[in-house]
Amino acid sequence: MEFALIDGLKREPFLGGRGNCGMCGSAMVAxxxxxxxxxxxxxxxxxxxxWWENETPWHRAWxxxxxxxxxxxxxxxxxxxxxxxxxxxxxxIVIEVQHSAMTDAERLSREAFYQNMVWVIDGAPFSKNFxxxxxxxxxKSDVAKDLLWLKAKRHQDGANAGIFLRISEVRKDxxxxxxxxxxxxxxxxxxxxxxxxxxxxxxxxxQYDWVRPRRTWLDASCPVYIDxxxxxxxxxxxxxxxxxxxxxxxxxxKFIHDVMTEASAADIATRFYPLPGSR
Ligand SMILES: [Zn+2]
Numbered sequence: 622m623e624f625a626l627i628d629g630l631k632r633e634p635f636l637g638g639r640g641n642c643g644m645c646g647s648a649m650v651a652x653x654x655x656x657x658x659x660x661x662x663x664x665x666x667x668x669x670x671x672w673w674e675n676e677t678p679w680h681r682a683w684x685x686x687x688x689x690x691x692x693x694x695x696x697x698x699x700x701x702x703x704x705x706x707x708x709x710x711x712x713x714i715v716i717e718v719q720h721s722a723m724t725d726a727e728r729l730s731r732e733a734f735y736q737n738m739v740w741v742i743d744g745a746p747f748s749k750n751f752x753x754x755x756x757x758x759x760x761k762s763d764v765a766k767d768l769l770w771l772k773a774k775r776h777q778d779g780a781n782a783g784i785f786l787r788i789s790e791v792r793k794d795x796x797x798x799x800x801x802x803x804x805x806x807x808x809x810x811x812x813x814x815x816x817x818x819x820x821x822x823x824x825x826x827x828q829y830d831w832v833r834p835r836r837t838w839l840d841a842s843c844p845v846y847i848d849x850x851x852x853x854x855x856x857x858x859x860x861x862x863x864x865x866x867x868x869x870x871x872x873x874x875k876f877i878h879d880v881m882t883e884a885s886a887a888d889i890a891t892r893f894y895p896l897p898g899s900r
Contacts, residue, residue: 622668622705623676623684624693625649625661631689634659644695644705645669670705672731674721679743679848683718684708686877698734706735712884713737720746725837732843739886742838744849750832751849753868755783755812758822760861765822769800769807770865773828781828783812801862825870826860839866844886846876856890 624631625640632640638651640661648664658678663669674680684692687708694709708716715738717731732738744751754773758765767788771780786807791798794806812819831839838845838857846854847868854876855868871890879889 622649622661622673622693623681624689625651631693634661642669643693644703672704672727674719677720677743679720679745680707680718683716683741683848687881696735702734704731704734706738708880710881712880712882714739714880714883714886714889716741716880719743722835723837725840728837728841732841735843737886739844739846739880739889740838740841741854742835742845742847744847744855747831747833747835748849750834751847752781752830752832754781754828754830756820756823757826757828757860757867758819759824760826762822762824764818765861768819769803769863770828770860771809772865773830775830775832779811781830783828784809785812786810799862801864803863826867827870829855829866829868844889846871848873 623633624643625634625638626632626643627638627640631643632638634651634653636651636653638653638661640649640651641647642649642663647666647669649661650664651659652662653659658676658681660676684707687710691708691710694706695703696706696709696715697703706715707718710716715735717735717738718741720743752775757770758768769786769788771784773781786809788798788800788803791803791807810816841857845857847857848854852874853870853872856871858867858869859865860867869890875890878894882894883889
């Protein structure tokens with residue numbers, strides 16, 4: 622852990638440091654060897670929180686984006702269960718930064734416990750299995766409402782560059798058809814042929830394919846943001862009423878601003894705020 626309590630205050634580890642766990646109160650010892658990331662460990666026994674994952678530099682880098690009082694925050698449930706959240710913001714949103722794979726059961730129990738939470742997943746371990754394909758227009762735009770996109774998939778070069786049908790054209794043969802009732806048929810259009818009105822409606826959505834996905838993140842009920850080491854995060858989501866999966870790009874700066882500002886995890890990156898320094 623990054624913090625132990627000394628005289629009731631959160632302290633970072635230092636050579637020879639002794640403190641107490643902020644959750645169970647037992648003695649902790651600072652581990653500050655030359656080849657380990659400096660951390661606190663429970664003296665003589667394993668961590669008191671079974672959900673705790675050994676931290677990596679990636680975890681620490683995420684936590685360091687937030688004030689000390691927001692990191693390693695003990696959270697109590699009404700039934701007395703307690704856990705240590707990686708990050709909890711002043712508005713009450715919990716951020717769990719997760720490097721390792723996780724079972725469905727553990728994901729479900731954490732989502733039920735924290736409720737108002739988001740996942741930030743380290744994409745580095747599976748980035749070679751995660752392909753980004755063509756951009757999609759904002760699903761709320763007028764142009765997007767008429768379009769049906771073919772699902773992108775690794776090695777499907779056409780669909781990956783963008784192939785769509787127009788519902789308005791399909792209706793000439795099949796009046797009354799909607800996106801969710803479309804059964805096939807219609808003329809294919811290729812995005813690469815140039816559709817500036819579609820390009821202009823882009824607001825962050827994009828097709829992807831995740832080969833051998835860590836499926837639990839696709840089933841999550843709380844928002845999932847994947848960190849591929851860029852200055853943006855990829856939020857997993859459903860694009861439209863066809864059920865097409867997409868990612869939505871959110872600048873890290875925007876994400877960090879919004880988790881500190883919004884009251885609900887579901888509202889992150891749904892509203893525009895002028896950011897400091899932007900005009
Ligand atoms: Zn403890």
